[in-house]
Each structure stands twice: as C-alpha cells, then as structure tokens.
Amino acid sequence: MTASDFPVVDGAPVNPDAAPLRLRVAHVAQANTVWADGDGDLWPAAWADDDGLYTAAGDGTGFARHGWHDILVGRVDGMPQTGLCGVPLAAGDEVAPTWDAPRFNRKPTGMVAVDGDGDGRDELYLAVQDLRCGDEPGIFDEAPIATVVRSADYGRTWAWPTDPMFTDHVFTTVMFLDLGRSNDGSPWVYAYGIDGNWRTSFTRIVPDPTALFFARVPAASVQDRSTWEFFTGRDGDGMARWTRDIGDRSPVLVDERVMYPEPAPYGGRSGFTAIAQGGVVWNPGLGRYLYSSWSEYTHEFFEAPAPWGPWHHLLSADYGHFPWQGPRSPLASHGGYAPTMPSKFVSTDGRDLWLQSNWFFGAASRGGRAYTFGLRRVRFDPGTDAVAPDADGNLALSPDTWPLASRVADGQTSVLNDGRRDLAEDSSRGPGTGDDVWGYQWPAPRRFDRVVYMPGPQDSMGGWFAAGPRVEVRVDGEWRAVEASVAPPYRNDFTALEEDEYVFDFAEVCADGVRLIGEAGGPLRYTSIAELEVWLVRGRA
Incomplete structure (x- = not known):
C-alpha cells in the first residue's frame, strides 16, 4: 500500500481499519x-x-x-x-x-x-x-x-x-x-x-x-x-x-x-x-x-x-x-x-x-x-495465510525462519538454528521475573508435530527451566499450549542440563510460530539453549 491508498483527515493519512x-x-x-x-x-x-x-x-x-x-x-x-x-x-x-x-x-x-x-x-x-x-x-x-x-x-x-x-x-x-x-x-x-x-x-x-x-x-x-x-x-x-x-x-x-x-x-x-x-x-x-x-x-x-x-x-x-x-x-x-x-x-x-x-x-x-x-x-x-508446503527436514533451517527469544546474553539468536550443538546461548541478563522463551516465527503457517530442544552446557547458577517448559504454537495471532509428551522426562533442576536433547511430540498443528516457554531456574534465574529443531514427522501420505 501507499499513502494515496488511505483517506486523509486534517492532513494526515488514516487507516479505516482500526483493528490492532x-x-x-x-x-x-x-x-x-x-x-x-x-x-x-x-x-x-x-x-x-x-x-x-x-x-x-x-x-x-x-x-x-x-x-x-x-x-x-x-x-x-x-x-x-x-x-x-x-x-x-x-x-x-x-x-x-x-x-x-x-x-x-x-x-x-x-x-x-x-x-x-x-x-x-x-x-x-x-x-x-x-x-x-x-x-x-x-x-x-x-x-x-x-x-x-x-x-x-x-x-x-x-x-x-x-x-x-x-x-x-x-x-x-x-x-x-x-x-x-x-x-x-x-x-x-x-x-x-x-x-x-x-x-x-x-x-x-x-x-x-x-x-x-x-x-x-x-x-x-x-x-x-x-x-x-x-x-x-x-x-x-x-x-x-x-x-x-x-x-x-x-x-x-x-x-x-x-x-x-x-x-x-x-x-x-x-x-x-x-x-x-x-x-x-x-x-x-x-x-x-x-x-x-x-x-x-x-x-x-x-x-x-x-x-x-x-x-x-x-x-x-x-x-x-x-x-x-x-x-x-x-x-x-x-x-x-x-x-x-x-x-x-x-x-x-x-x-x-x-x-x-x-x-x-x-x-x-x-x-x-x-x-x-x-x-x-x-x-x-504481516505475512500470508497461505500454508507453506510440507518440509522433509528441520523447519528451523528454512530461510524464512526468524528466531524468537525473550533475550540472549551474547546477542546470538542465530545459535537456535545454526545446525550446531557446540554453541549455546542463555538468558542470564534478564530481569529475574517472568517466563523465558525460545522459539521461531514464520511469515506463513506450516505443519509440524515435533520440537527437539538441546539445552546448553552444565552450569550450577542456572540454565534450566524451574517449571515447564511447555510447547506453545501461534494460530490466528494467538499463542496456545499443546499437549505434548517429552522424552526423556524433563527434570526441573540442574540435572536437566545433563541430557543431550529433549523430544516434544504432539498432535500435528498448522501454525506460524512455535515456542518453548517456562519459568527460569537457578540462583541467577536463566535458561540456556544450544539448538531448537522443528519437524513434521507423522501424518505423511
């Protein structure tokens, strides 16, 4: 759209659509x-x-x-x-x-x-x-x-x-x-x-x-x-x-x-x-x-x-x-x-x-x-409502994937989907309140049914989720929780960092965003991540 597409009131263009x-x-x-x-x-x-x-x-x-x-x-x-x-x-x-x-x-x-x-x-x-x-x-x-x-x-x-x-x-x-x-x-x-x-x-x-x-x-x-x-x-x-x-x-x-x-x-x-x-x-x-x-x-x-x-x-x-x-x-x-x-x-x-x-x-x-x-x-x-074609690989590696994070200590949101497990990020400079978030957003919805979370290395001061993490997906602009199984079971203490990965499986969804969200743990209250993968595993013809 251009400025000429909108009515002008008192010298300023106005969009008749007042919806957020x-x-x-x-x-x-x-x-x-x-x-x-x-x-x-x-x-x-x-x-x-x-x-x-x-x-x-x-x-x-x-x-x-x-x-x-x-x-x-x-x-x-x-x-x-x-x-x-x-x-x-x-x-x-x-x-x-x-x-x-x-x-x-x-x-x-x-x-x-x-x-x-x-x-x-x-x-x-x-x-x-x-x-x-x-x-x-x-x-x-x-x-x-x-x-x-x-x-x-x-x-x-x-x-x-x-x-x-x-x-x-x-x-x-x-x-x-x-x-x-x-x-x-x-x-x-x-x-x-x-x-x-x-x-x-x-x-x-x-x-x-x-x-x-x-x-x-x-x-x-x-x-x-x-x-x-x-x-x-x-x-x-x-x-x-x-x-x-x-x-x-x-x-x-x-x-x-x-x-x-x-x-x-x-x-x-x-x-x-x-x-x-x-x-x-x-x-x-x-x-x-x-x-x-x-x-x-x-x-x-x-x-x-x-x-x-x-x-x-x-x-x-x-x-x-x-x-x-x-x-x-x-x-x-x-x-x-x-x-x-x-x-x-x-x-x-x-x-x-x-x-x-x-x-x-x-x-x-x-x-x-x-x-x-x-x-x-x-x-x-604003993206599009047209559903992206199903992908065979890790959706996080799609070129139109944008990382989503509450904050990152070293500014490297690319760590989430760089395909490497030897580089990690964390949220250790946060406010100490509220939930931590790691996820992705896309300009078009797509189908998936699995999220794989690789935490960062061991750290006694924090890095794990004290509650959760839960999987949420964004549909029609709203974040909603999905019922997911996790293997191995996630332990809400420092031992959670000892696992190489956690696999969250859930019923297939069509969404333009996905995130892990939960309360940060440890004395410094932060979480860590080395990689976050998104897959469509089931429901294929």
Whole structure:
C-alpha cells in the first residue's frame, strides 16, 4: 500500500481499519549494523525536500572530529544498504538558547521538515529542551522547559522565539510526527509530547513518564505557541477533538508497565517505564503509525491506524542487563535510547525498516561505541495465510525462519538454528521475573508435530527451566499450549542440563510460530539453549 491508498483527515493519512496490527514476523536486530561516523546521542531526524536527512545530536562533536557541544545539527546522506555519510552544519549557540544555564543544558528531541511559508523550500523545525545537568543530584532526570527553533537554509542558521514555548515540565519532550519527505505536504505539523522528563527519572525528581500527549499546529506558524492545539480525546467516529488550552489535553497513549522491576542479582538500576523519547513514523506499506520508545534495557514499539490512535503495544525487544557489547564486537548485543525509524529508510511495502538508537556507555576498541547515528534492521511482516508446503527436514533451517527469544546474553539468536550443538546461548541478563522463551516465527503457517530442544552446557547458577517448559504454537495471532509428551522426562533442576536433547511430540498443528516457554531456574534465574529443531514427522501420505 501507499499513502494515496488511505483517506486523509486534517492532513494526515488514516487507516479505516482500526483493528490492532497483526504481525507474523516482528524482529529487531540485536545491535546496530550501519552507522554514520559521528559522536553524540539522541539524533531526531527529518527527511527534507532536497532528499537530505537532517538530524540533531546532543553531547558530542556530531559529524566533526573536534569541537564538543551540547547540541549539534548535521545532514546524513546515503542509504543503509550502501552506506551513510554525515556532514556537520551548526552547533551550540548557533542552534538554540539555553533558558536556565548552567543547571540545564540543551537536548534535541524532535525535528520536522516542511514548506510552511510556501516558498518552495522546506524549513527545518527542531524541538529543544532544557535538561538538568551538572554535579547536583538528578542529572538528566528533569526537563522543565522546551521550545522550537527554525532554520530556513537547511540547518546552517537558526532562529527562535524570545521566550520558551513550553514550561513547568508540561509537554517538554516534543517529538514531531514523521509523515515522510517534506512532511508529505501536510498543512499541519503534528507533535507528540511527554511531561517531566525524556525518560524514567532515576532520582524521581519528577514522576516517571507513563502518558504520551499529542498536538498539532499549522505548518505556517510552528513557532507561534498560540496556534497550537492539543488532543482531548476521540469522538464517536474515532476522530480527534482539539483544544487550545494545554491544561485540558488528554493522552493518546498510557502505559504503566514497569520493566525490570527488581535489580539484577549483581546490581544495577531497575524499574523503568515504557514511555520515553523516541519517534513516531507513518508507514504507508503497513498502513500504521509506529511509535518507537525504550526503557533502560528494552525497545518498545506501539502502533495505531491514525496519529491520535487508538494505540496498541506491538513488541518489546529485550537486550538484558549491562554489560552490553558494541556494534563491532563479534558478539554485538546492545539496546539504546531515543529510538527513531526515519521514513526515508522505510521500504515500499513497509516490512523492512531501520531503527536508529544510540548508547552512551563506552566499549572496548574491538567492540566499538554506539554513541553515534546508528541503525539496525527491523522486520515487521504481516505475512500470508497461505500454508507453506510440507518440509522433509528441520523447519528451523528454512530461510524464512526468524528466531524468537525473550533475550540472549551474547546477542546470538542465530545459535537456535545454526545446525550446531557446540554453541549455546542463555538468558542470564534478564530481569529475574517472568517466563523465558525460545522459539521461531514464520511469515506463513506450516505443519509440524515435533520440537527437539538441546539445552546448553552444565552450569550450577542456572540454565534450566524451574517449571515447564511447555510447547506453545501461534494460530490466528494467538499463542496456545499443546499437549505434548517429552522424552526423556524433563527434570526441573540442574540435572536437566545433563541430557543431550529433549523430544516434544504432539498432535500435528498448522501454525506460524512455535515456542518453548517456562519459568527460569537457578540462583541467577536463566535458561540456556544450544539448538531448537522443528519437524513434521507423522501424518505423511
């Protein structure tokens, strides 16, 4: 599908199908694989009419080798498939003011390219917040002020209002909706906002963000705060209602989940909310708006048929506790913050995307840093109802098989179906709560009746299932348990790792996913795996 296949309401395409998006394959790579050499974080971006992808960074040198600034603007050319190149444009006081220095510094949160003045050339608008910094408690835990700066010459010079546009911690993390190149010509600019802070506030100076708010402003008056309108809810037809009074606004999305509620056995932070600075992009191939967010150790994805919702949680990608491995490591595995999915890199059918995320922590020279504009592959595939032909061999080795795991310590999901039993993975950097999962997903259903599980090597600290594991299959988008026999019987203690394999047999099913799921065991509460095979054994003519 393309953008022209959908009705346009107030300058934004809307999918009349409000049912939650169902994906047969939802896969996010374990680490960045493409990057533009640079230094900095956050990197909100906008695709302009001149085909440039303009972006802004915080805390670095940007695409220059020298000259640190708290805010920088640059341009990225190229495509992930062929390589990216970043060029510096402006930095520091050239870009935006600091309203409350030195207690706060500048951080970019959103960018949009739109021809609001009708001169045939896009202007760039960049949302910038004051974020707490310095040596006092609460560094990076409070964002009380934000405004929008403007460039009429593709990022080289900038101008701003005489006063902040948003104050008192209200709507101070501003993320502009990415409708596509040049804002897809919309007469409106849409923006999402978060109160208080750009992510979980570790010192709780302000409440952790759990609500995402929504606003619009005419493209001709983005810097005129009096022309902004805020979402107050949906009417009986599912369309948005608006108000000029920011105090009367309502959230478009509320998510009160808490990820990693308890510290890891070896320490570290805990208790993170899922609403944070990221980005929202219109994906015409899927006919959905996608919001990419994050917690400290996960990426969180949401989808909606209209920019005002209804929003549904789509996927969590879990990278586990630190330490992580940098993108150049042979065992690359890391999450990252402020994730966005630039519309310039979305495939025509919408199924292949590239997630930008960045990671501040240092890494060994072998692993490299992810503190730059970096991308990883995302596959969101609704697939097909047509049943795949029966296979003679291990279905896990099919080229359209996508591994499914709750998390992997070394980032190597390929271990599940690499055909080798001498390489293992485990979930040892998990939250210590909830079930562990090892399995597969396919873009089309297929028939099978056997799963063979090979655990990892012996380990007294964990690696086995304390309860289960049970076999579940996905049919019509729902996971359901199957009655299975297992040989040899699975012992829910450390001796379970002494067996070479466990064979689970069950009545033939036709499904597009299969998984082993159960409670992790051991003092560190994790499970391990060397291989997972899927077979169709019975029922052949």
